Amino acid sequence: MDFKVIDGITPELNRLASQLGDSRAIVAACGKRLEIELRAHFAALDKKPNSMGWPKRHFWNRQVRSQIALSQITSTTATVTISSPALVHRIQGGTIRPKRGKTLAIPANAEAYKMGSPREANVDQLDYIPLHQGNLVGALIRRFQSIIKRTKNGSTGKMIGGDVMYWLVRSVTTKPHPEDLPSDEKLSGAVMETARDVVARKLRIR
């Protein structure tokens, strides 16, 4: 994915740096501010409830926000790295096909979503039901079990299971979501605010 320069701030940064005569101090502070802004943006996304109303797995925090760090500072450039292949896919969209299995497992309810993939959950009480309807290959359903309770008045029993836990599909295609990134205006505004603060403070204490 492309290297993304925060647009439109270079001339103003140059002007501030020439006032100060120390570009590294400005660049380092601006890079840090960019890291802060990006992390805050994804932290805010993480606070939104799950779209299905299921328990959150904190995708935005664990796979994006926590993977962001200011990674390089020179006298003229600062780079913040987002180490998240999952975000790249989210922004660009595309089709995912299985590699480690023959199908992809899509959680069908909150319990399955919380457990993660069937491989991760290691649940052995699931049965495979073939469906073969286009992209939909089948389903993993909870195995039927009889639960018998003994009471003073005798025994009562009930049957549980049969509910679909995962849908198994050949591929999943997701739309691009460029709107999940913060806007250039927001980022450049914050970065320039920090640049001006640094210059003002440095000039004040001279």
Add this chain to the structure above:
Amino acid sequence: MSIPLWIEIERAERSYEFRLNTLSALAPTWSATSPVPASWGKPVALWLIAMEHAANTMSTDAEFILFMETHLARLPDLINDMDHDALASVLENGMAAAVVSSVRSVLSKSHDLKPLAISFDYGPLQEAVGKMDRKSPVAVALTSAQWEKVPVQIRERSQFSARVESARFLQHIQDETRSSLAWEKEKVTPSDRAAGGEAFIDRSSFIASARKVAIEEGINTTTPNNYGTVRDIRSAKRLGLIWDMQTGNATEYARWKTSNDADVLDAFPAQRLVRIEERMVPRPSWYWPTRWAEAYFNVGGIGAVERDMVALKTSLIWTKLSRFGTPWPPFDYGSGMGLEDVDRDEAESLGLIGPSERLTPNEDPGFNAGFEMSVAGLESKLVNWLISAMGDTVSLVDGVLKWISK
């Protein structure tokens, strides 16, 4: 007659090339600071000044390129305005090459364009990958309580897991987490159960593969009544925790490294302990404030605020707060607490730092060559393992373990 000329302009780390197949671009005496020459080259000199002005002032790259294209289209008119006789005489004297060289030199050097650029990219955090590379598997079956007593310098160099003495399993943890941090893809061989291809290693695939290795190695870390819990090395809970701790520690270390840069510290000298993730079963509300108060007391309050859970990044309170002795998160197992940067103005208003004070960055607690420590009090099996596992990177002389390199 036509002399090809390339004008290169650097802006925001990008180089723009404009090819001019015309004599009109020759302005031998012009520079950004010198007066515009009142010679045959004046129209072109003015034209070049406008280009330089655009490179320095246009607010967006798109705007800049559009301007340049429009500006280049005006060249034919400029040619008509030139004193061609004067120019021809210059050329006849064999000055063309020198002139071209002069213009190019002026544009590439004399302008002293050093554009500053703030950017973000997508890829591995090299500091996090490097941190994993510096670890060695330490297959000694200590409990987590015993490991906590081991100095942080050793723990930071060691790949370990409580009650696990399988080097293969620990190596697997290290390889998988390192590959994930490095964005390396795993090759999956096609079979009757797998479509095959290249796939990123993620938390889910790690749990499945680590469980397989643990079973193959016959590792059992607990009793049957605790199977499936965090005490069970084959459980999703335990393996997920290992993944979260390993990757979290490495990426937070990478962030800590640049947060400790002297210029970054100057602008953002402090940080605040905040809740990053809610928990289904949270610790009591008094837990972290109490822990903070204890750490505050331990460091004599130096560089910290007692109640607000804010402190200078260089304060020792962070290592005292952490269960693991590192100044970066995670500060405890399964913790939803993390850090938020505090800028200079707020740090000054909290009395943490004076207006002209400059902080000295902290030393890296884990990987300093030359680090020495006494092995008195350490489990002998751990000392023996460290010496054999770390090979020629450590030496043990008179009860003192010394790191030679790495």
